[in-house]
Amino acid sequence: MAKGKKAGGAKGTKITLKMAKNALRVTPDGKLRLDLSNVGIATFPKCLLKLRNIEELDMSRNKLKTIPEFIGQLTGLRWLDLHSNQIEQLPESIGLLGSLVHLNLCNNNMDSAGLTPEIGNLRNLQILNLGMNRLNTLPPTLAALTNLTELGLFDNLLTQVPECIQVLPNLTKLNTKRNPMAYTQRDGKDSDTVKMTGSLYLLREGDLCHPCQEKCRKKKLLDRSQRKIHFSGLISPNSVARGIQENWRQKTTTSPPSFHRERDRPAGDTNTSSFIKTLIHNDCFNT
Numbered sequence: 001m002a003k004g005k006k007a008g009g010a011k012g013t014k015i016t017l018k019m020a021k022n023a024l025r026v027t028p029d030g031k032l033r034l035d036l037s038n039v040g041i042a043t044f045p046k047c048l049l050k051l052r053n054i055e056e057l058d059m060s061r062n063k064l065k066t067i068p069e070f071i072g073q074l075t076g077l078r079w080l081d082l083h084s085n086q087i088e089q090l091p092e093s094i095g096l097l098g099s100l101v102h103l104n105l106c107n108n109n110m111d112s113a114g115l116t117p118e119i120g121n122l123r124n125l126q127i128l129n130l131g132m133n134r135l136n137t138l139p140p141t142l143a144a145l146t147n148l149t150e151l152g153l154f155d156n157l158l159t160q161v162p163e164c165i166q167v168l169p170n171l172t173k174l175n176t177k178r179n180p181m182a183y184t185q186r187d188g189k190d191s192d193t194v195k196m197t198g199s200l201y202l203l204r205e206g207d208l209c210h211p212c213q214e215k216c217r218k219k220k221l222l223d224r225s226q227r228k229i230h231f232s233g234l235i236s237p238n239s240v241a242r243g244i245q246e247n248w249r250q251k252t253t254t255s256p257p258s259f260h261r262e263r264d265r266p267a268g269d270t271n272t273s274s275f276i277k278t279l280i281h282n283d284c285f286n287t
Helices: 002-011 017-022 046-050 069-073 092-096 117-121 140-144 210-226 239-254 256-264 272-286
Strands: 024-026 032-035 056-058 079-081 102-104 127-129 150-152 173-175
Touching (some): 017 024, 092 117, 117 140
Parallel strands (some): 150 173
16 A cells, blocks of 8 residues: 555546536636646646536646647637646647736746747736746747736746836736846836846745745845845935025934924824924835
């Protein structure tokens, strides 16, 4: 029995049609969703071909290394999440999923040869996440994804922004963070509509595995500790501001009791000391 368990573990969890049906859910907007995430699947279940009416499929955080050609028969899919597997190559049939608007392939083992040019046939695709792979180029066919609005390319091996995505008319959010890329500073008059941003992640934090969530939390705490308090508009105070500041200092040093009483004044109080203290208090909570 021990040997059997070991063999089963190597093959991964086998999903039956009954198990798949039990995992079906209806989303708040009425879509039929199948969630098979984080259950140890190593082989894409063929029984899903009997559930061709599903519109959303989540098979993230499993052990998938290959995606079979028959996935192209799930033509009703609009949302496909395969992040955090071990996928090395996409099948050509991925291009048959013409209804897809969301495709997440983040955190896999794909190099540029594994990203099939057929992905350019997904003309309705709006969100594509290719982050955390081993891509150094992209197929030129991505230029055909004219409805694409968000593209994640972070943590890859790109040395420049591929030309095929520079022509996408609706692309507004592009994340190329942590690539060995030389960035060119753009001036404010640049007519390019693509925003180069390092803060966009096309992956919800709640969908991350536990180690990745901890890494994100630590990074947020580090960023918060390094953040400096900034008061916009008060970088170079004018003479009136300096005078008010000096008057405020005199009041606080000569009569501290009255200063503490002013904190409780009703809304609409124009007293300078009360206003400045409120500003500082609010800013501390907003950082």
